[in-house]
Amino acid sequence: MSDTVLDRAAAPRPTPKPGILDIACYVPGKSKVEGIAHPLKLSANENVLGCSPAAKDAFAGAVDQLHMYPDGRTTILRTAIAEKHGLAPEQLIFGCGSDEIFQLLNQAFLEPGDNIVQGEFGFGAYAIGARACGAQVKLAKEIDHRIDVEALLEQVDARTRLVFVANPGNPTGTWITGQEVRRLHAGLPASVILVLDGAYAEFVADPRFEDGMSMVAEFENVVVTRTFSKLHGLAALRVGWAYMPAPIADALDRIRLPFNVNIPAQLAGVAALGDEDFQARSLALIEQWRPWLTQQLGGIGLDPAPSAANFVLVGFPKTPGKTAREAEAYLASKGIIVRGVGGYGLPDHLRITIGLEAHNRAVAEALAAFMKS
Ligand SMILES: *Cc1c(COP(=O)(O)O)cnc(C)c1O
Numbered sequence: 001m002s003d004t005v006l007d008r009a010a011a012p013r014p015t016p017k018p019g020i021l022d023i024a025c026y027v028p029g030k031s032k033v034e035g036i037a038h039p040l041k042l043s044a045n046e047n048v049l050g051c052s053p054a055a056k057d058a059f060a061g062a063v064d065q066l067h068m069y070p071d072g073r074t075t076i077l078r079t080a081i082a083e084k085h086g087l088a089p090e091q092l093i094f095g096c097g098s099d100e101i102f103q104l105l106n107q108a109f110l111e112p113g114d115n116i117v118q119g120e121f122g123f124g125a126y127a128i129g130a131r132a133c134g135a136q137v138k139l140a141k142e143i144d145h146r147i148d149v150e151a152l153l154e155q156v157d158a159r160t161r162l163v164f165v166a167n168p169g170n171p172t173g174t175w176i177t178g179q180e181v182r183r184l185h186a187g188l189p190a191s192v193i194l195v196l197d198g199a200y201a202e203f204v205a206d207p208r209f210e211d212g213m214s215m216v217a218e219f220e221n222v223v224v225t226r227t228f229s230k231l232h233g234l235a236a237l238r239v240g241w242a243y244m245p246a247p248i249a250d251a252l253d254r255i256r257l258p259f260n261v262n263i264p265a266q267l268a269g270v271a272a273l274g275d276e277d278f279q280a281r282s283l284a285l286i287e288q289w290r291p292w293l294t295q296q297l298g299g300i301g302l303d304p305a306p307s308a309a310n311f312v313l314v315g316f317p318k319t320p321g322k323t324a325r326e327a328e329a330y331l332a333s334k335g336i337i338v339r340g341v342g343g344y345g346l347p348d349h350l351r352i353t354i355g356l357e358a359h360n361r362a363v364a365e366a367l368a369a370f371m372k373s
Helices: 053-065 075-085 097-109 124-132 149-155 178-186 213-218 246-255 263-274 276-299 324-333 357-372
Strands: 092-096 115-119 136-140 160-166 193-197 222-227 239-243 311-315 339-341 346-353
Touching: 053 263, 053 276, 075 092, 075 239, 075 263, 092 097, 092 246, 097 124, 097 160, 097 193, 097 222, 097 239, 097 246, 115 124, 115 149, 124 136, 124 160, 136 149, 149 160, 149 178, 160 178, 178 193, 178 213, 213 222, 239 263, 276 311, 276 357, 324 339, 324 346, 324 357
Parallel strands: 115 136, 115 160, 160 193, 193 222
Antiparallel strands: 092 239, 222 239, 311 346, 339 346
């Protein structure tokens, strides 16, 4: 009997492809504490200033267009970003968050048996999409929670298709210089795409940092992703974008969902991009309080990683009573939610989003009391 003949009685129940059920679900930062009505949420690197008032107005102005399909080319936002950053509009791809763009890259380039390479504490979203394609995820050791170019290159083999580097990294907050990024790129075969995830790029002030946009023009295998979720405070609207060589953009355009960025998101994105005052205020807040919080945490015997992003990763002792897990519970009892990062292989660390002055003081005070108790 041919195996194309269907034996209805013997057919098993629907089964996902091999590997799908081995994928662990993404665990987002907590947002609730039992018994506390309005906890302070410092667990998701959101913008504590909210978003641009102009973006809110634009969002509200979309209310009469809810029956309409959005422009599938995201033209207004494409034009605004191309102008602001001096980029070729046709080399931009938009997504439902930059998360969707990682997914599209994985889908377009990975076959079963291929692999992606990332740092050992690399962002979780890259791996989920890669595994869904039957690909392996190879992790490179980091040094002091910072990307090590040589270690990444050592992991690259004949089946590597993509190397993902968040710069600055999440959950580490650390970053590598433009020189290091270029050394990494120079060590990759031309067939491997270097994905530079710039979710926190706007927060870096050091002149040795390079966001990678000019590398997209120079090379055929560099993709830079950005998001409206962090600096612009539009995480709820899910807008991300990426700049890439035209042939890669052409491939992604063929498989993305036709209307993947909705109308309110496109309008609010354009308004946010134009609100330089809100961006400046957001950056100033981080620049003021990131060094302060880092210093306070170090001062009470904790081990903060030097961050260039809008959060700080901090290491705790393994001593019972002083562990990261206990600190997380203690902060929660005070109504402060931070991010446990055990899922990232960092069980002795917590990730804390920089807040308003009162928030940062509350965190520092609570942790000082915790360490003394
Ligand atoms: C927050 C974040 C993003 C952005 O994700 P969106 O899907 O655009 O909200 C991307 N990469 C890293 C490392 C992040 O932390």
